[in-house]
Amino acid sequence: MARYELKRIFLDRGVAGNPVTERILSKAGEIPVTMLNSVQEATRRLGSFEDPIGEGKHSLLITRQKGEFVKPCPGTHHRICCRYQIINLITNCPIDCSYCILQGYLNNPAITIYVNIDELFAQVEEKLSSNPSRIFRLGTGELGDSLAFDEMTHFSTTMVPFFSDKENGIFELKTKTDEVSNLLDLDHGGKTVVSWSVNPEKVVKEEELSASTLAERLEAARKCQQKGYPIGLHFDPLIHYPEWKRDYRGVIEKVFERIDGKGIIWVSLGGFRFPPYLKPIIRNRFPASKILCAELFPGNDGKFRYLKSIRVEMYREIVRRLRDYEPSLFIYLCMESQEVWEKVFGWSPKDNEALDALFAQRIRSFYAKSQLANT
Ligand code: SF4
Numbered sequence: 001m002a003r004y005e006l007k008r009i010f011l012d013r014g015v016a017g018n019p020v021t022e023r024i025l026s027k028a029g030e031i032p033v034t035m036l037n038s039v040q041e042a043t044r045r046l047g048s049f050e051d052p053i054g055e056g057k058h059s060l061l062i063t064r065q066k067g068e069f070v071k072p073c074p075g076t077h078h079r080i081c082c083r084y085q086i087i088n089l090i091t092n093c094p095i096d097c098s099y100c101i102l103q104g105y106l107n108n109p110a111i112t113i114y115v116n117i118d119e120l121f122a123q124v125e126e127k128l129s130s131n132p133s134r135i136f137r138l139g140t141g142e143l144g145d146s147l148a149f150d151e152m153t154h155f156s157t158t159m160v161p162f163f164s165d166k167e168n169g170i171f172e173l174k175t176k177t178d179e180v181s182n183l184l185d186l187d188h189g190g191k192t193v194v195s196w197s198v199n200p201e202k203v204v205k206e207e208e209l210s211a212s213t214l215a216e217r218l219e220a221a222r223k224c225q226q227k228g229y230p231i232g233l234h235f236d237p238l239i240h241y242p243e244w245k246r247d248y249r250g251v252i253e254k255v256f257e258r259i260d261g262k263g264i265i266w267v268s269l270g271g272f273r274f275p276p277y278l279k280p281i282i283r284n285r286f287p288a289s290k291i292l293c294a295e296l297f298p299g300n301d302g303k304f305r306y307l308k309s310i311r312v313e314m315y316r317e318i319v320r321r322l323r324d325y326e327p328s329l330f331i332y333l334c335m336e337s338q339e340v341w342e343k344v345f346g347w348s349p350k351d352n353e354a355l356d357a358l359f360a361q362r363i364r365s366f367y368a369k370s371q372l373a374n375t
Pocket residue numbers: 092093094095096097099100101102142143144145176
């Protein structure tokens with residue numbers, strides 16, 4: 001916890017006394033707690049600061065999820081998406097990456113923790129039983145970091161065992177931390193994938209302010225792999241700068257020094273992209289960042305990206321380097337067009353359903369091989 005400086009906790013009166021609330025407060029030490037009657041009050045209070053987004057990253061809001069916990073990833077227009085399911089258990093994140101899309105996406109700048117986890121379990125059960133023949137991939141790492149506050153919330157200690165016997169559900173924890181201490185003795189049944197977003201140390205240092213170093217993340221991945229967890233890797237966002245080739249090659253070398261490639265269930269690649277509203281926020285909050293110095297162009301989904309030729313070159317290079325180490329890796333592109341898939345791999349899924357089906361195939365073969373390895 002030392003990594004993130006919490007200045008205040010807002011507590012929604014309606015969840016005072018909830019066991020998860022109590023646990024968080026017992027870990028909070030001297031951090032001042034303010035009882036509120038509504039979530040909007042937290043937004044109002046943070047709105048009075050000069051940098052509400054930055055201040056929100058030092059503020060926890062403990063409340064109840066009144067909407068749906070589980071929602072399909074919205075994806076983006078004219079791109080192939082993988083039909084991932086997002087679990088809204090924690091929204092927002094203390095790591096404060098310069099490129100983080102959440103800075104302009106969330107209405108409420110506080111890091112919001114929803115403590116009515118029993119309702120989440122009921123909703124996941126309902127989702128899984130709605131289509132028993134489909135394998136659902138669900139994760140908490142889209143609207144925040146899955147593990148940044150795990151030491152406080154202990155969410156992993158109930159989520160991971162919950163998924164351990166699910167026939168058609170795979171749970172993913174996605175992180176830029178090394179906060180895995182709660183995971184190491186859990187009964188996971190191989191059904192939780194622990195994933196790391198990776199980038200060269202230079203990018204970590206310059207753009208991912210409170211994240212663990214690459215070396216720390218990979219050491220945490222090694223510990224999880226030793227405990228039998230499938231590992232995921234996300235080369236996302238890939239950042240283009242003069243030494244990118246050398247630096248990403250270095251990342252890949254370090255990955256395979258630490259992790260057995262056979263235990264990596266999936267690898268995603270995604271170039272830096274952002275909606276127009278993010279540009280002034282990055283300029284304002286991160287004046288020293290070089291991330292916007294590159295040439296970035298709007299695509300037909302409205303998002304800015306590097307030129308297609310640059311993205312294709314980066315993806316091809318990384319795919320080639322990864323496959324040099326482990327030819328059987330399952331590698332996919334996040335939010336890219338069929339044209340880019342074809343240029344990188346020589347083929348493309350025809351639509352989102354086809355990519356989802358490829359994931360299902362991958363998951364089945366990954367587990368069949370792990371079972372064989374364990375017999
Ligand atoms: S770790 Fe992810 S969610 Fe957190 S600030 Fe960085 S990009 Fe945003």
